[in-house]
Amino acid sequence: MQDLVNAVAEMMEDDALALTRKYLDQGIPPVDILNAYKDALGIVGKRFEEGIYFVPELILAGEMMKAASELIKPHMAAGETGAGSKKIGKFLLGTVEGDIHDIGKDMVHMLMDINGFEVRDLGVDVPAKRFCEEYKDFQPDIVGLSGLLTLSYDSMKAVVDCLKEIGARHKVKVIIGGGQVDEHACKYVEADAWVTDAVTGVKYALQWMESKA
Amino acid sequence: MSDVQQLFLEREKRMADAVALKKPDRVPIACLWDFFPARWKGITAKDAMYKHQVMFDAWVECMQHFEPDTVDNPFPLRGFGPLLDVLDFQHLQWAGHGLADDMGYQFVELEVMKPEEYDHFLYDMSDFMVRRFWPRVYKSFAPLENLPPLNQVISYFWGIHNAFFLLTPEMESVRTAMIEAGKASAEILKWAAAYGKKMAELGFPSSYGGFSQVPFDTLGDFFRGTKGIMMDLYRRPDKVMAACEKLLPIMINTAIASTKRTGVARVFIPLHKGLDNFMSPQQFQRFYWPHMKELLLAFIHEGITPWVLVEGVCNNRLEAFRDVPPGKVIYHFEATDIFLAKKMMRDRCCIRGNVPMSLLTVGTPEDVKAYCKKLIDICAVDGGFIMDAAAPLSDSRPENVQAMFDFTKEYGVYH
CATH class of the missing domain: 3.40.50.280 (Cobalamin-binding domain)
Incomplete structure (x- = not known):
């Protein structure tokens, strides 16, 4: 799902949503899709630190993540939080x-x-x-x-x-x-x-x- | 000439010399007083906002005590509690209205204009303002939402029966609110005029006579909200640009008119959303600086001095900021590296600021003096500098403000 990671990290909002839908339709586990978003937001955060990205990118990335979570929610099994992985x-x-x-x-x-x-x-x-x-x-x-x-x-x-x-x-x-x-x-x-x-x-x-x- | 007139002229000259990058007799000092005088006098922010005489007396006493080189008028934007009440104003929370009695007011982020409403705004801004913006920001005017489009009120077939819409009971409440707001406003402006007169009698010039903003800030602060406009940079950049262009002449003309009305040729321009962290250099060069530069040049052309309050950190914007005619602009810095700014703008702009709010609020007078000494030694040495806090004084401790004034007036004398 590198294409999804890239779309989010590059602020291609429409592409990111389309890819999210595509992967959901293909039956990719929702948790994997969420993880792609997390990877992408990691990149966004890093670029902020490096002075490549700024507040607009942080806000837009957050909005993309929110929209994706809404899409993914209905595909989650009961009890699955998506947060899933162990908390640090x-x-x-x-x-x-x-x-x-x-x-x-x-x-x-x-x-x-x-x-x-x-x-x-x-x-x-x-x-x-x-x-x-x-x-x-x-x-x-x-x-x-x-x-x-x-x-x-x-x-x-x-x-x-x-x-x-x-x-x-x-x-x-x-x-x-x-x-x-x-x-x-x-x-x-x-x-x-x-x-x-x-x-x-x-x-x-x-x-x-x-x-x- | 009376002593007071003499004092008034001395203070004006001190400011003018600093703006013109010359050495005055001493470093000028002035502040954005905010609700500090209330705190200093031991009255609440609520008293100041609602009791005009109480505010008048407290502020006069405070100015006489500190003797700044210019003073701002607290009535239009502090003593306006009754007006906010009548309007049911949505862009602020204030003492007794969502906040405790001793607290200054806070701005409320709203998405007043929805993303799909850019076209309405661009097509007919006045209609958008009256039927969409006013009803949402001034809740007492909410029923105006039901008026027919203003541009459909023309003549004959299209117009002569439109007063019909004003007859409903809800419109009656709007009419009442408008009249009450007008009365509250007239009262506040009466006090503002009295305060201005009193200050002049005491020899204090006004710090500014008009207010303006970079269009991107106006669009973000009041129309789209911070989140909204940040996302618009990606989702609809062309609309952002068009809206900014629409706002630019308004930002210029209202401020010029205001300086003419008040007779004070300084315009206050706080910067909000063009800061280092808030947009990329490319976004800044496209959406922010071109309009900001046009704004500054328009004021300079009219003989007006822009006083730009650079909020937050703008170290990476200094190169752009210095691209203005020499000796015409005051840049007031909050958390920007003011020493770097001095280096870059020495021959270009008057620098103002920037005693940190943290020092003034929780530091000691010694901390404040040490910082002021550094400012004077580095930034004021060849003129072109005005001592000020980094931002409006709000919760500063009186003894720290005292230290800033005493030290500057003593140590800041040019020889």
């Missing part, structure tokens, strides 16, 4: 309290997902308390806090403080992301890393899981 880690994600921006967060969600993480996305304007409750329930390896505004520094800090209170801070990595975060914000929040783009965030996450293994 758990990632709890949300935009912090007071902030309603979601474009960056959604990109992180998509990329973490295709990179093998089980993602729990709490949405936007998420209070610190909710992060902690979900932490207890989900037991993530990494908590990702998104925020575009300077007011989000305090909300991010509140999540970290809450994780400390429940004795969980040393068990989990915290990464913050958004247009206004930098080393000063990271220090203030007491996060483990800060990023201004989704692809770099995934890189950190993969490194952390590797060193954990």
Whole structure:
């Protein structure tokens, strides 16, 4: 299915959909088709890192993946998630309290997902308390806090403080992301890393899981 | 000449010298105050948005305290709570309307124009605005969706009975909302005029007298949404181009008219979607820079100074940005490498910025001073520089803003 991988990686949206339909009709296992998409998105992410691709390509690739998942869903056996393969880690994600921006967060969600993480996305304007409750329930390896505004520094800090209170801070990595975060914000929040783009965030996450293994 | 008039002229000259790449008497300093004065005075953003007298007093006191070289008028885009309410405005969430009372407002991403509506927009933009855009963005005008196409209201056979459509009960609610919005707006503009007058009496020039955008940003921010326009670059690039071309003269003409009305020959232009990470160099050269350059040249031609707020990171755009006549444009940088910008634009453009919001919000006065010193030493050394925060002040700590002003006025004196 190299042709499908190429079509997605080269942003040939119509070709990608046509090929997806063709392979489904041919009875190719849905999981294999999804894997082709994952490979393609891996290439897209790499090209973003290399400065060949930019936000439009990340967004379009995500949309292609979404459209393909819709096509594939009816072909899946009951109970089959398509995610299928073994997860490499758990990632709890949300935009912090007071902030309603979601474009960056959604990109992180998509990329973490295709990179093998089980993602729990709490949405936007998420209070610190909710992060902690979900932490207890989900037991993530990494908590990702998104925020575009300077007011989000305090909300991010509140999540970290809450994780400390429940004795969980040393068990989990915290990464913050958004247009206004930098080393000063990271220090203030007491996060483990800060990023201004989704692809770099995934890189950190993969490194952390590797060193954990 | 009174002392205050003298002060006003001194400040104007300080700014003008910096724009013209000359050395003023000292480094000029100004900010986009956002809701900072409310925080500084201990009132909520909600109070500022709704109680005009409270905002007026707090802002006047704050400006008198910090004494910036230019000031922005908070009424049109901060003290407009009552107007947003009447309009049931959809592009923002604000204090008491989805957000807590002490929070500044936030922009809401909407896909107001659907992809299949480009043709309507291109064919008859005004009809699209009245019957599609307004009903969706100003929810109180939703029933306008049911009007007949405006271009079908002509004469005789086609027109004289069209007032019929205005008779329904739902249209009555639209008429009421329009009148109420007009009243709210008149009240806000009255306060805006009073504030402008007060500032002039205190010797503070206005920072800008008009607002504009690169057409790609307008199309993305207000019509298609960020995701929508990013996908359009692949799915319908020709329509994006046509829509940008349609918007360009509007972006030029409204801002020129506004500067004439206000008598302030500076236009504020924030950049949103042409950043390094947001599009490829090829996309930038096709969809963004040509219109941006035309916009800047149109203002310069009218004797207007464009003040371009370069949001995010634009290190790879500097080469393009410097392609403007020397001493005519202010580039205000957020997270772009301002020291690289200085190197590249030394002989071309006035540089403004960029004390990081993180330092102003969670750093110490010492951090802020150290950064300002570096800015002045490297960027201001031969003139052509205006001290400012990287972005609107919003949640900055008062003591850090104080440090930025005190240090700049002391250390930024040219000898």
